[in-house]
Amino acid sequence: MKTLLILNDGPYGTERSYNGLRLAMSLSKREGEEVRVFLMGDAVDCARRGQKTPDGFYNTERMIRAVLGRGGKVGACGSCSDARSLSDDARVDGAHRSSMDELTDWTLWADRVVTF
Numbered sequence: 253m254k255t256l257l258i259l260n261d262g263p264y265g266t267e268r269s270y271n272g273l274r275l276a277m278s279l280s281k282r283e284g285e286e287v288r289v290f291l292m293g294d295a296v297d298c299a300r301r302g303q304k305t306p307d308g309f310y311n312t313e314r315m316i317r318a319v320l321g322r323g324g325k326v327g328a329c330g331s332c333s334d335a336r337s338l339s340d341d342a343r344v345d346g347a348h349r350s351s352m353d354e355l356t357d358w359t360l361w362a363d364r365v366v367t368f
Contacts, residue, residue: 256362262294272368280322
């Protein structure tokens, strides 16, 4: 199965993006699953490099790296990134600048779409 997860909330403050990334990580561990994560709005900061969180607290940068490390794809909305000063060099390696056109393609590609 092919799953697209669309995240909208920032990495901290609510747990919506955290829970979306938990699902993406769990799905990416399953045989035959393909996972893509699209970050838009404040969620683009989930892929910001160099996050420092207290010991024992989740870290969305590490979670994004885990999804990528298992063959998943992560795209961050370009205009949302620009509005939040998230440059390409400030983004986690492997998470790429994306667009509405790519989100459209990914939506058509997916067997299921889940939003957080």
